[in-house]
Amino acid sequence: MSTSSTQPAATPEPLDIDxxxxxxxxxxxxxxxxxxxxxxxxxxxxLLITIGVLTAAIVVIFFFAxxxxxxxxxxxxxxxxxxxxxxxxxxxxxxxxxxxxxxxTLTTFTLEPSRTRIVAAKTAAAVAFGLVAIAVAVVVAWLxxxxxxxxxxxxxxxxxxxxxxxxxxxxxxxxxxxxxLLFLNSPAAIVLYFVxxxxxNVLVSLVSWFQEAAPWIDLSTAQVPLFDxxxxxxxxxxxxxxxxxxxIVVPFVVGLLRVLRSEMK
Amino acid sequence: MIKVERLTxxxxxxxxxxxxxxxxxxxxxxxxLGPNGAGKxxxxxxxxGLTPAxxxxxxxxxxxxxxxxxxxxxxxxxxxxSAQHAxxxxxxxxxxxxxxxxxxxxxxxxxxxxxxLSDDEAKRRVRNYSLGxxxxxxxxxxxxxxPSVLILDEPANGLDPAGIRWMRGLLKSYADRGGTVLLSxxxxxxxxxxxxxxxxxxxxxxxxxxxxxxxxxxxxxxxxFVTSLENDRLAGVLRDRGVAVAPAGTGLRVEAAPVDVGRAxxxxxxxxxxxxxxxxxxEDLFLALTSDTQRDARSExxxxxxxxx
Ligand SMILES: Nc1ncnc2c1ncn2[C@@H]1O[C@H](COP(=O)(O)OP(=O)(O)OP(=O)(O)O)[C@@H](O)[C@H]1O
Ligand SMILES: [Mg+2]
Numbered sequence: 372m373s374t375s376s377t378q379p380a381a382t383p384e385p386l387d388i389d390x391x392x393x394x395x396x397x398x399x400x401x402x403x404x405x406x407x408x409x410x411x412x413x414x415x416x417x418l419l420i421t422i423g424v425l426t427a428a429i430v431v432i433f434f435f436a437x438x439x440x441x442x443x444x445x446x447x448x449x450x451x452x453x454x455x456x457x458x459x460x461x462x463x464x465x466x467x468x469x470x471x472x473x474x475x476t477l478t479t480f481t482l483e484p485s486r487t488r489i490v491a492a493k494t495a496a497a498v499a500f501g502l503v504a505i506a507v508a509v510v511v512a513w514l515x516x517x518x519x520x521x522x523x524x525x526x527x528x529x530x531x532x533x534x535x536x537x538x539x540x541x542x543x544x545x546x547x548x549x550x551x552l553l554f555l556n557s558p559a560a561i562v563l564y565f566v567x568x569x570x571x572n573v574l575v576s577l578v579s580w581f582q583e584a585a586p587w588i589d590l591s592t593a594q595v596p597l598f599d600x601x602x603x604x605x606x607x608x609x610x611x612x613x614x615x616x617x618x619i620v621v622p623f624v625v626g627l628l629r630v631l632r633s634e635m636k
Numbered sequence: 637m638i639k640v641e642r643l644t645x646x647x648x649x650x651x652x653x654x655x656x657x658x659x660x661x662x663x664x665x666x667x668x669l670g671p672n673g674a675g676k677x678x679x680x681x682x683x684x685g686l687t688p689a690x691x692x693x694x695x696x697x698x699x700x701x702x703x704x705x706x707x708x709x710x711x712x713x714x715x716x717x718s719a720q721h722a723x724x725x726x727x728x729x730x731x732x733x734x735x736x737x738x739x740x741x742x743x744x745x746x747x748x749x750x751x752x753l754s755d756d757e758a759k760r761r762v763r764n765y766s767l768g769x770x771x772x773x774x775x776x777x778x779x780x781x782x783p784s785v786l787i788l789d790e791p792a793n794g795l796d797p798a799g800i801r802w803m804r805g806l807l808k809s810y811a812d813r814g815g816t817v818l819l820s821x822x823x824x825x826x827x828x829x830x831x832x833x834x835x836x837x838x839x840x841x842x843x844x845x846x847x848x849x850x851x852x853x854x855x856x857x858x859x860x861f862v863t864s865l866e867n868d869r870l871a872g873v874l875r876d877r878g879v880a881v882a883p884a885g886t887g888l889r890v891e892a893a894p895v896d897v898g899r900a901x902x903x904x905x906x907x908x909x910x911x912x913x914x915x916x917x918x919e920d921l922f923l924a925l926t927s928d929t930q931r932d933a934r935s936e937x938x939x940x941x942x943x944x945x
Contacts, residue, residue, distance in 0.1 A: 395705040396736060404736050411732075412723035474719035477686065478777065481713045482736045484685045484702040635686040 396483055401492035406499060409466060418462055425454035426508050430515045442520045445528050447512035448536060449598065455504050456543045460564055463497045463547025467626075468557040476635045486631050490552065497548045501541040508540075509533065531602060539597045542615065546590070549619045552626025568618065586610040590618040637662050637816055638683065638785060643692035645678050652678045654840035655692070660818045660833070662784070665811045667831030668820040669922065675840040676820040677715065680789050684713050696785055708737040712783035714791055717774030722763035726753060726773050729762060730780060737781045747776040752802075767794030775803065786810065788819040792826050804830045824922050836922060859914035860894045863887030865907045873904050889914060 409415040433450040516524040554560040575581040575589045585592040593614040596607045638660040645653040653675040660666040681687040683694045685701045730744040751772040771794045792800045811817050821827045836844040864870045871881045880891040
């Protein structure tokens, strides 16, 4: 049973651990572990599969439901933002909260004591998932447009459009991640993620004073130009930045501080 | 080596760990012993940076845990075997650890074999693991990075007798090869057999530390079980010397060290058939040292004395 491989690192053990020659865990490895953690449980895997399947399904539905003249690559791609915009935040939330609800933080933070690095790795993983999601959407939309689109199905699509959709999905997933970090609890984060922005959006549209300020303080309003074919103008960028600051950066930072200070139980 | 210096941890007004200092030496198994809620887990959590200390510090191999790069390669930790994702299978739990530390997947197989988790069991989800299987997985995880320091919170928890014996052997040989081992328990018997060094903690304070002999010599009311061909005469001789004697089973229980009992018998040419230190010496010591910290007040005062044997 006792193989030589269980031998303590050095015999006889030096009193001091030699840290000079020990490399840190490379960041990419932390990210790869975070990506893997999302896919190695049934819940996570099914969420990923669901995102993929719904992305394809919505394109098929659009294909049959929309007018023939509307069957363009751009419209197919636009259709995928609905299911993805709905589910990617959940992915972002679970990326953080599943660790807390399952108490795996105990092992995660004893293997990498820098909590900032772990949160950074989770954020990078979230962005990677967002990019993969948009890549899947592009492939599915391209296939649909190629197979059944109008004659000029690919008119007017440029890199601009891809990056706008990518930005949209990355905002969605990082927003979820920030809420996950803030609440560190899956049900709370998911419910509040869906309820609070919608409630706020309703409030903004009802109260006249808010209507003026809406694009600055309401992230869903600020995102509207991203669905448009016209490039964003300077003010729209500023509005997107300010409302992202309020809805994403602030919860993220508060959540991070909480994670840095709290006891891992 | 683990060095705990004047460590204090308070929660609001409650002091969970109170000015605790001790050292765990390489090549030795150190047992960390105390009743429920004594502060063992809290101390170990501070060691690995999961809980911030209020005062004092802990260094491992001369460093704060958080400044050791890739600490899994140096310090193996098992704090709570049930703190694993219930939906992950055992092998995957180890694979994630191995990947984080930058170890080959073959290491996972080695560890699974080491803790006797079969291929089939390793593919099961942790949710469906028995307590002992979780504990084995946790031990495997702690050993994964081939560390020189092991910090294990109640590692024997849930293991079957064979498993406990196996673990004892494992940790002993680990220490023999130069590793530093700290393990906690609230069961004296468990620690007594394996630990070279013992640290007794009660209500956040260290009440005693040292090896078994030192502890007994310093604090222990030495007691001996003795059986002879002439128990009555031996009892008389001992009582004459002012030593308390009580019948126990087929022999006597004497409140004196075995050497004194043996000497008394030799001087009076009484043939002994059995002479040994009373096993509960350390247990009594443990209970006595932690008595004011014990949650079950020792209602039947003195019961451990006469009634045992
Ligand atoms: N976050 C916390 N807030 C308040 N009190 C706490 C907290 N964590 C631990 N404690 C208290 O600190 C004390 C020490 O707990 P600890 O878990 O270290 O005990 P232990 O020696 O490991 O006990 P056991 O043998 O039962 O595992 C307990 O009274 C516990 O309730
Ligand atoms: Mg404990």
